[in-house]
Amino acid sequence: QSVLTQPPSVSGAPGQRVTISCTGSSSNIGAGYDVHWYQQLPGTAPKLLIYGNTNRPSEVPDRFSGSKSGTSASLAITGLQAEDEADYYCQSYDSSLSNSVFGGGTKLTVL
Amino acid sequence: EVQLVESGGGLVQPGGSLRLSCAASGFTFNKYSMNWVRQAPGKGLEWVSYISSSSVTIKYSDSVKGRFTISRDNAKNLVYLQMNSLRAEDTAVYYCAREDTGEFDHWGQGALVTVSS
Numbered sequence: 001q002s003v004l005t006q007p008p009s010v011s012g013a014p015g016q017r018v019t020i021s022c023t024g025s026s027s028n029i030g031a032g033y034d035v036h037w038y039q040q041l042p043g044t045a046p047k048l049l050i051y052g053n054t055n056r057p058s059e060v061p062d063r064f065s066g067s068k069s070g071t072s073a074s075l076a077i078t079g080l081q082a083e084d085e086a087d088y089y090c091q092s093y094d095s096s097l098s099n100s101v102f103g104g105g106t107k108l109t110v111l
Numbered sequence: 112e113v114q115l116v117e118s119g120g121g122l123v124q125p126g127g128s129l130r131l132s133c134a135a136s137g138f139t140f141n142k143y144s145m146n147w148v149r150q151a152p153g154k155g156l157e158w159v160s161y162i163s164s165s166s167v168t169i170k171y172s173d174s175v176k177g178r179f180t181i182s183r184d185n186a187k188n189l190v191y192l193q194m195n196s197l198r199a200e201d202t203a204v205y206y207c208a209r210e211d212t213g214e215f216d217h218w219g220q221g222a223l224v225t226v227s228s
Contacts, residue, residue, distance in 0.1 A: 002155065036214040038156075045206055045221055046148075046156065051214035089156050093213060099170050100146070100213075105155040 003028060004090050004103035011109040012080045020075045020106045022090030028101060030071035033093040037066055037075045040087040040105075049088070050075060077108070085110045113137040113217045115207050120222030123197055131192040131222055133207030141165070141185040144210040147192050149203035150221075159205070160192060175201075197226045 005023040012018040022035060029035055037050040048057055050066035053073065063084075065076045073092075077084055090103040119131040133145070147159040160181040161170040169181055180193040190207055205222050208215035 034213050038215070040156075045218040046215075047218070048214055048216050051216070052212070057216070087155075091156075091215070099161065099172065100158045100215075102148075102156045102158060 002104040003094055003097070003101040004092060006088075006090060006103040006106045008104070009107045009109065011111055012077075013111045014080050014082065016080050017076065017078045018080060018108065019077075020088050020090075020108070022073045022075070022092075022103050024071050024073075024092060024094075026071065027096040028071075028092045028094040029068065029073055031095055033095070035066065035068050035073035036091045037064075038089045038091065040089065042086070046089065080110055082110050084108060113209065115209065115217055115219035117205065117207055117219045117222035120205065120224050122225045122227065124228050125198060125226055127197050127226070128193070128195045129197065129224060131194070131205055131207075131224070133190045133192075133219055135188045135190070135209070138209070140188040144168075145183060145190045146208045146210055146215060147181065147190075148206045148208055148215070148218075149201075149224075150206070151200070151203040154203075157203075161210070162190065194224070197224075199226050202226045 034052045038046040039049045040046045053068040054066045063078045087105045089105045094101045114136045116134045144163045146161050162181045178196045183190040207219045209217040
């Protein structure tokens, strides 16, 4: 059972918009700690996608965006492409555990 | 270019030990905290351990506390994970990751550790 809760899977057709939620609690996201998102393509290491809730590394396309509100955060992907098919993970800090925590991951399928 | 390269993975019997290394290059190593994150086959990411830039602060997940030891050598740009009393449930790909301001901004390619008799 992960401290941060993500849906196991989401799907969308090419060109569509999908969102992935990440639900935490008052000891992590709700306490004001930043949420970060990672993309893991099949057979590869995770790659930083969004940091500090809303910021994109320079090499990440602006089709990817992040938001945070209360005890939850979301990753939005617009203009879905086949190459976006991957696993996505959220990450934050938990003050009760005093360490970083990950969501369980969400598998994105592009139909 | 930032590079992190893990080594030392392999097959080990339950109860055995293994030491992973992560060689860092392309950045000022002694200014960054480092982490180990693992991923069991077909499963999600699990944070394992953290070491601050000067080794003053060290943290472990409850699942490895007392069995794993993280350390670093800033002169050699290396971070280590000494794993003792290994169990089948420790079987995973182990990634080292650089931490910036809370996010893990660079990851190694991973080292596979298999615990089996």
